[in-house]
Amino acid sequence: MDTHTGTISKSGLNVLKPEDNFRFFCHNTLDCFTRCCHDTTIFLTPYDIIRIKTALGVSSGEFLHKYTVTLIGDLGLPIVVLKMNDDKQKSCPFVTPDGCTIYQDRPWSCRIYPLQPETTKITERAGKKYYSIMNIPFCRGLSEDKVVTVTEWKKEQGIPVYEEMEQLIKKITMSELFSSQKIVNKKIQEMYYMACYDLDRFRRFVFESKFLQLFETDPETVEKMKYDDLELYRFAMKWLEYGLLGQHVLKLKPEVIKAKKEQLRFK
Ligand code: SF4
Numbered sequence: 311m312d313t314h315t316g317t318i319s320k321s322g323l324n325v326l327k328p329e330d331n332f333r334f335f336c337h338n339t340l341d342c343f344t345r346c347c348h349d350t351t352i353f354l355t356p357y358d359i360i361r362i363k364t365a366l367g368v369s370s371g372e373f374l375h376k377y378t379v380t381l382i383g384d385l386g387l388p389i390v391v392l393k394m395n396d397d398k399q400k401s402c403p404f405v406t407p408d409g410c411t412i413y414q415d416r417p418w419s420c421r422i423y424p425l426q427p428e429t430t431k432i433t434e435r436a437g438k439k440y441y442s443i444m445n446i447p448f449c450r451g452l453s454e455d456k457v458v459t460v461t462e463w464k465k466e467q468g469i470p471v472y473e474e475m476e477q478l479i480k481k482i483t484m485s486e487l488f489s490s491q492k493i494v495n496k497k498i499q500e501m502y503y504m505a506c507y508d509l510d511r512f513r514r515f516v517f518e519s520k521f522l523q524l525f526e527t528d529p530e531t532v533e534k535m536k537y538d539d540l541e542l543y544r545f546a547m548k549w550l551e552y553g554l555l556g557q558h559v560l561k562l563k564p565e566v567i568k569a570k571k572e573q574l575r576f577k
């Protein structure tokens with residue numbers, strides 16, 4: 311029996327479309343159970359961090375400090391990775407012999423496995439999604455008999471809300487701006503890190519600085535942002551679109567524009 315259907319691409323990779331299927335069944339009687347939760351690189355999305363820090367009942371700052379390391383990616387923007395424990399097996403901080411202690415809120419990459427996205431900017435912009443199967447030799451789940459389509463798997467694993475949230479940040483990372491230049495400015499990197507990953511700090515920035523005196527904001531949204539992380543995240547992404555891409559998704563108050571013009575006149 312084949313392990314999966316799909317199309318062989320030019321690179322020789324078996325590429326799966328949403329309707330294609332693959333064999334996979336992960337369960338706790340397999341001898342590889344939790345082996346994949348050791349010595350692995352798990353990139354965290356902004357939505358992963360909202361889910362996990364809420365599940366743990368800690369602030370974004372505490373979570374980032376205790377559980378993550380930050381790298382700078384190809385675009386020059388910060389990327390957050392889950393920090394494995396400093397033990398012999400480099401265990402994930404959330405793994406136990408009984409499984410994942412944050413299972414309901416586990417990261418996107420733990421959910422989507424064994425699929426991995428095979429997208430490019432072109433397929434992404436066309437709204438097409440392709441996947442391949444990760445080749446992990448010790449993973450017994452790939453030899454089980456259960457067959458599932460890509461769409462079924464994503465639904466079963468609660469992926470749609472993660473994709474919806476990821477679209478907001480992709481408006482920035484997929485921008486043409488980054489095909490020609492890499493961010494090297496530390497202040498911009500810091501601004502991006504705060505808006506994407508350290509939402510509790512971004513909340514303080516909005517409410518404890520002059521921010522709300524500068525920008526036109528809808529009072530209902532402002533009220534929600536005080537306690538609703540998703541509302542705050544949506545706003546943070548707009549702020550990045552405004553600040554990084556120059557999109558007119560936020561508006562300065564007329565009196566602020568007038569004062570700036572006056573300032574320029576007297577320079
Ligand atoms: S079947 Fe694969 S995913 Fe499941 S525990 Fe084993 S190695 Fe991990």
Ligand code: SF4
Pocket residue numbers: 346347348352402403404405406409410411412413416417420
């Ligand atoms: S977060 Fe959970 S599922 Fe993901 S590697 Fe850690 S223990 Fe495993």
